[in-house]
Amino acid sequence: MGEMLSVKNINVFYGSIHAIRDVSFHVDDGEIVTLIGANGAGKTTTMHAISGLLKLQSGEITYCGEIISKMEAHKIIRLGLSQVPEGRRVFSGLTVQQNLMLGAYTRRDGKEAIQNDFDMVYELLPRLKERRGQLAGTLSGGEQQMLAIGRALMCKPKMLLLDEPSMGLSPLLVKEIFKIIRDVNRNGVTVLLVEQNAKMALEIANRAYVLETGTIKMEGDAHELANNIEVRKAYLGC
Amino acid sequence: MQFLSYLISGISLGSVYALIALGYTMVYGIAKMLNFAHGDIIMIGSYVIFFAFGSFGWNPLVAVLFSMVICTILGVLIERVAYRPLREAPSLAVLITAIGVSYLLQQVAQLLWTSNAKSFTSVVGLQKITLFDGQLIISGETIVTILVCIVIMVFLTLFVNHTVPGHAMLAVSEDRGAAQLMGVNVNATISLTFAIGSALAAVAGALLCSTYPSLSPTTGAMPGIKAFVAAVFGGIGSIPGAFIGGILLGIIENLSKAYISTQLSDAIVFAVLIVVLLVKPTGLLGKKVNVKV
Ligand SMILES: Nc1ncnc2c1ncn2[C@@H]1O[C@H](COP(=O)(O)OP(=O)(O)OP(=O)(O)O)[C@@H](O)[C@H]1O
Ligand SMILES: [Mg+2]
Numbered sequence: 001m002g003e004m005l006s007v008k009n010i011n012v013f014y015g016s017i018h019a020i021r022d023v024s025f026h027v028d029d030g031e032i033v034t035l036i037g038a039n040g041a042g043k044t045t046t047m048h049a050i051s052g053l054l055k056l057q058s059g060e061i062t063y064c065g066e067i068i069s070k071m072e073a074h075k076i077i078r079l080g081l082s083q084v085p086e087g088r089r090v091f092s093g094l095t096v097q098q099n100l101m102l103g104a105y106t107r108r109d110g111k112e113a114i115q116n117d118f119d120m121v122y123e124l125l126p127r128l129k130e131r132r133g134q135l136a137g138t139l140s141g142g143e144q145q146m147l148a149i150g151r152a153l154m155c156k157p158k159m160l161l162l163d164e165p166s167m168g169l170s171p172l173l174v175k176e177i178f179k180i181i182r183d184v185n186r187n188g189v190t191v192l193l194v195e196q197n198a199k200m201a202l203e204i205a206n207r208a209y210v211l212e213t214g215t216i217k218m219e220g221d222a223h224e225l226a227n228n229i230e231v232r233k234a235y236l237g238c
Numbered sequence: 239m240q241f242l243s244y245l246i247s248g249i250s251l252g253s254v255y256a257l258i259a260l261g262y263t264m265v266y267g268i269a270k271m272l273n274f275a276h277g278d279i280i281m282i283g284s285y286v287i288f289f290a291f292g293s294f295g296w297n298p299l300v301a302v303l304f305s306m307v308i309c310t311i312l313g314v315l316i317e318r319v320a321y322r323p324l325r326e327a328p329s330l331a332v333l334i335t336a337i338g339v340s341y342l343l344q345q346v347a348q349l350l351w352t353s354n355a356k357s358f359t360s361v362v363g364l365q366k367i368t369l370f371d372g373q374l375i376i377s378g379e380t381i382v383t384i385l386v387c388i389v390i391m392v393f394l395t396l397f398v399n400h401t402v403p404g405h406a407m408l409a410v411s412e413d414r415g416a417a418q419l420m421g422v423n424v425n426a427t428i429s430l431t432f433a434i435g436s437a438l439a440a441v442a443g444a445l446l447c448s449t450y451p452s453l454s455p456t457t458g459a460m461p462g463i464k465a466f467v468a469a470v471f472g473g474i475g476s477i478p479g480a481f482i483g484g485i486l487l488g489i490i491e492n493l494s495k496a497y498i499s500t501q502l503s504d505a506i507v508f509a510v511l512i513v514v515l516l517v518k519p520t521g522l523l524g525k526k527v528n529v530k531v
Contacts, residue, residue, distance in 0.1 A: 053415050073418035082419070089416035091409050098405055105406060106421035155421065 004029045004159055004190050005050070005081075010059030010069070012042075012049050019045045021214045022059070027159070032181070032191040034201040034222065036235055037211035043194040044086050046211070047163045050192075051083045052076045064158070078106045082157035086164050086194075088148040092137025096128050099136050099147055103154030114154075121150040124183060142173040149180060159190040166197045178204055198235035202226040210235070239373045244496040245489060250380040250449065252488020253387030257442035258465030259472070259480035260394065261435030267411040267475035268431045271329065274336040275316060276439060277462015278343035283309040283440035284447045284457060285351060288358055298361035306440040313436025314429050322425065340459075347455035360448040383445045390438065391481050398477060407431065411475065464491070467511050473524025482522060 005027040012020035020042045027033045037043050048054040050061055052073035061069040068076050077083075091099050100121060104114045122129040125146045131139065136147055145165055152160060162181065166174040178200050185191050185204075195201035202208055205222040210231065218225065225231050258280060265273045283305040291301035320339050324332045364378030398404035409417040410427045418424055446461060447453050464487060472483025490510055494503040514522065 048415075051419060053418060072423075073415075074421045074423045077419060077421040085416060085419060089413050089419075091405075091412050091416070093408055093412060094405060101402060102405055102409055102417075102420045102422075105402065151420070 002029050003027075004031075004064060005192065006062045007046075007050070008060045008062075010046075010049060010061065011057040012045050012054055013057050014045075019214055020049065023211070023214070023216055024059075025209050025216060025219065027190060027192050030185075030188070030190055031207065032185050032193060032205045034193045034195055034198075034205040034208045035211055036195055036198040036201055036208060038196070038234075040213075041211040042214040043211055044163055045214075047083060047085075047161050047192075047194055050161060051081070074106075077155055080156065080158035081161070082152040082155050082159070083161040084145075084148045084152045084163065084165060086167070088141075088144045090136040090139070090144050090147050090151065092135065095133050095135055096139070096147055097132040099151050100128075100154050103151035106155055117154055117156060121153055124153075124180060125150050142169050142177075145169065145173075145177060146180070149177075149184075153184065153189075157189055159192070160184060161192045161194075163194045164196060165193075166195065166200065174200060198231070199226075239370060240496075243374055243376075244492050246376055246384075247380055248489035248492030249485055250383045250488070251492055252468075252485035253383045254442050254446045254449075254461065254484075255465045255468045255487050256387055256481045256484025257390065257438050257445070258461060259469040259484045260390075260477065261439050262466050262469040263472070263474055263476060263480040264407075264431050264435050266469070268407055269317075269321070269428045271321065271332045272336060272466070273321075273432075273435075274333070274462070274466075275339040275343060276435065277458035277460075277465070278340050278347075279309050279313055279436050279439040279458065280443035280446065280461065281347060281453075281455060281458035282312060282343060282443075284358065284443035284453050285347065286440075287361060287444050287447070288356055288453055291361055292356075292359045298363065302361060302441065302444045305444065306437040309436040309440035309443075310433045313432040313439070317429060317432040322428075340462075344455045344459070351455070353455055355452045355454040358447040358451040358453045360451060361444050362448050377449075379445070379449045383449065386441060386445065387481075390441070394434075394477060403430070464507065467507065470521055471511050471514055473521030476521070476523045479521055479523035 003026050008024050009022050010020055011022060023046060035043055035046065045054065049056055052068065052071055056069050060067060063079060063081055066079065091102065100118060104117065107114055127143055128146055128150055131143065136144065139147060149165065165177050169177065174197065181191060181193065182204050193201055193205065202222045202225060207220065208222045208225045209216050210218040258276065261276050262273065265271065286305040286308050287301045290296045290304055291298050316339055320335055321332060324335060360379060362379045362382045364382055366375055366377045368375050398407060406417065406422045407427055409420065409422060410424055414424055465484065468483035468487040469480050471487060472479030487507060491503050491507050494506040498506065
C-alpha cells in the first residue's frame, strides 16, 4: 500500500483571493479518504487543482510517482485519475449512453474492453441501463449523479475524485450513492471524497482531513475524527 | 412562375449564407466568441480560386479543394495566433481582436491585389435548366449551390451527432471544464472547429463569387454580416439553426428585392431579425440554458 496521491504545500489563487493556503495531504493506494469542510472552505478548488483545471501558485501534486501539477487536465485523466465534479455536470444534450461513451474518450483498448465496462457500469448502476437512450438533461438529480459517477468510471480509473456526490439528494438516495462509492472502492479504485455530509463520509472513509478557509485544520483516522468533540460540534451538529 | 424563380434564387443565396453561418455558429458554440474575421476568409478563399482556376487554369474542383486547404490553414493559424492567447480574456477584448483581424485581412488583400474588383469566372460547369416551356430558368450555379449546401449540412449533422469527435465538440460547447475532465483536448477541439468553419467558408466563397462574379477585398464583409445575422436568427450555437436562418434570410432578402425595394432589402432583413429576437431572444432554434442543481 504505497502513496497514490500526494499534495504538497499547494497554494491556489483566484485573482487576488488566496483560496488554498499551504495545503498538504495524501491518499494511499486502496483507501477512501474524505475531505470535509463548510461552504467556501476550498474543497472544490482543491479538487480542480488536482485534476488540472486550476493552476497552482506554488506547491506540487504527485500521482503514482509522477508530478501532475504542471500537466494539462486532458492528460491527467489519461493516467487514470478521474473526477466526478461538483454539480454533476453531465452533458445535457447527449444521451446517457453517449455521456458514458465520452467517459471512455481517452481509451484506446478496443471496443470489446469498453463494452465490458459499459456492462460493469450498467450492473453497478442499473437505473442508467433503463435510461440509456434518454437525454441526460431530462434525468432526475439522483440519476444525473449516477450518470456522473458512471461516466467517471468509464475511463477505468485507478483513483476517483468525488466532489459532493450527495448534494441535493434524498436521504435514501444518499445511502445508495454511498453504497456505490464503497462498491467502487472494493473493486480496487482509490477514492478521495469531498463532502459536506460529514457523518456519512466519516462512516465510509479510512482517513479524513478537515479543511477550513483554505487550510487543513485537522486530520486523522475517520472514526477518531467522528468522535472528536470539535468535529462533532462543527460538522456533525451534535 | 416569377415568384418561384425569385424563391429558388433566394434559397440559393440563403444556402451561401447558411454555409457561412455554420462557421459563425460552430465557433460561437465551441469557442464562445464571435469571429468577425470569418467573412474575410471567404474573400481570401475566393482570391485563391480566382488565381488557381481563373489565371492558372487549374481544374475548378481542384482549385476549390486547394482554396479549402488554404482557408483551413489560415483559419487555424488566426485562432492560434490571435485568439488563443486571449482564451481567458474578457469577451470584449476578443471581439475587438476579431474585428482587427478582419481589417488586417482586407488590407493585406488590398495591398496584394489592389482594391479594383476582379471579374470572377464561375467554377460551375453545369448548364442551366429550363422548365415550363421556358417560363422558369434555373442556373447551374443555383442548382449546385443548393445541392452542395444540403450535402454539407447532412454530413455535418451526422458528424456532430453520431461520432465521438462530434460528441466531444458538443461536450466542449456545453461545459468546457467537464469536457476536459473526460480527456477532451479543448484547444484541439477549437482548432478543429476553426478548420471546419474555414473550409466551409472557402466553399461558400466559390459559390458566392460564381453567382455574383465580382471579387474585391471587401467581398466577404457584407455576406459575413448577413450570415452572422442568419446565425443569430436561427439561434446562435445551433447547427440546424444556421441552416434554417441562412435559407430564410436569403428568401426574405430576395423577395423583398423583387417585390418591395432593392434599396430597402437589407433594412428589411435586419428588421425581421429584430422582430424575431423580440419575440424569441434565443433565435428560432436557440436553446434556453437549463441549469439543474
Ligand atoms: N471562480 C472563482 N473566482 C473567485 N473566487 C472563487 C471562485 N471559485 C471559488 N472562489 C472562492 O474560493 C473559495 C473556495 O471555494 P470552493 O468552491 O473551493 O469552496 P467549497 O469548499 O467547494 O465550497 P462548497 O461546499 O460550497 O462547494 C471561496 O471563498 C470562493 O468564494
Ligand atoms: Mg464545492
